[in-house]
Amino acid sequence: MASLKQLLDLQHVDTALHQLQHRLTTLPERATLAAALVARDRIKKESLNISSQQKNAQRDIDLLEASNKQFESAIVKYAQQLKTIIAPREAEALQHEIAMASAERSANDDRELVLLETAEQFDRQLAELTFQIAVQETAIENANLALALVIAECEALRIDLEAKRTGCADAVDPQLLSLYNLKRGKRNAPVVADLHGVTCQSCHLDLSPVELSALKKLPTTELPECPNCDCLLAI
Numbered sequence: 001m002a003s004l005k006q007l008l009d010l011q012h013v014d015t016a017l018h019q020l021q022h023r024l025t026t027l028p029e030r031a032t033l034a035a036a037l038v039a040r041d042r043i044k045k046e047s048l049n050i051s052s053q054q055k056n057a058q059r060d061i062d063l064l065e066a067s068n069k070q071f072e073s074a075i076v077k078y079a080q081q082l083k084t085i086i087a088p089r090e091a092e093a094l095q096h097e098i099a100m101a102s103a104e105r106s107a108n109d110d111r112e113l114v115l116l117e118t119a120e121q122f123d124r125q126l127a128e129l130t131f132q133i134a135v136q137e138t139a140i141e142n143a144n145l146a147l148a149l150v151i152a153e154c155e156a157l158r159i160d161l162e163a164k165r166t167g168c169a170d171a172v173d174p175q176l177l178s179l180y181n182l183k184r185g186k187r188n189a190p191v192v193a194d195l196h197g198v199t200c201q202s203c204h205l206d207l208s209p210v211e212l213s214a215l216k217k218l219p220t221t222e223l224p225e226c227p228n229c230d231c232l233l234a235i
């Protein structure tokens, strides 16, 4: 039975590298950053929506004020005409026009008051949303920093493991290494594992005493394999 101790060391390093890669793709810091970005964009969208409504309200206020200026000019004009008119019927008509213009102006004032209150409400909402955007920007900045830090940690770990891997691979018989690489390309589970008691550390199934005894009796030219998962067994 050939010794697979060095190959098992290599397998442990490769497993650690695989786990590191998995950790990198599922970092919680990445999810935190993504959540902060989504929250910031949602608030920005809401802010743009309120801002657009605010502009509409302001445009309506401007229109009402322009309209009122026209009514006021008309009232002044009618009032002056009234001074020069003698015929009662014409005076009555002008007074009617003045009353109509005054009523319209008054109605515009009421509408403008409502719009001003709405615009103030929009102002308050926009101030709150601006504050919330700033909070999210800080959260994004912190999440970016945390992510960069953990990625740097992983990278340092990866460099260590790669160096260790080179050492481990050098210690393995080249033929065995070729076999290992070939099997590694075909399976996700470990190529080589050891036994804890009678349990295979790849498939976590127990070997029977008969199976174990058969493996131990194998000649040195043959590689022991788990009868359940076909991985090589360093026993």
Ligand SMILES: [Zn+2]
Pocket: 200, 201, 202, 203, 204, 205, 226, 227, 228, 229, 230, 231
């Ligand atoms: Zn197994």
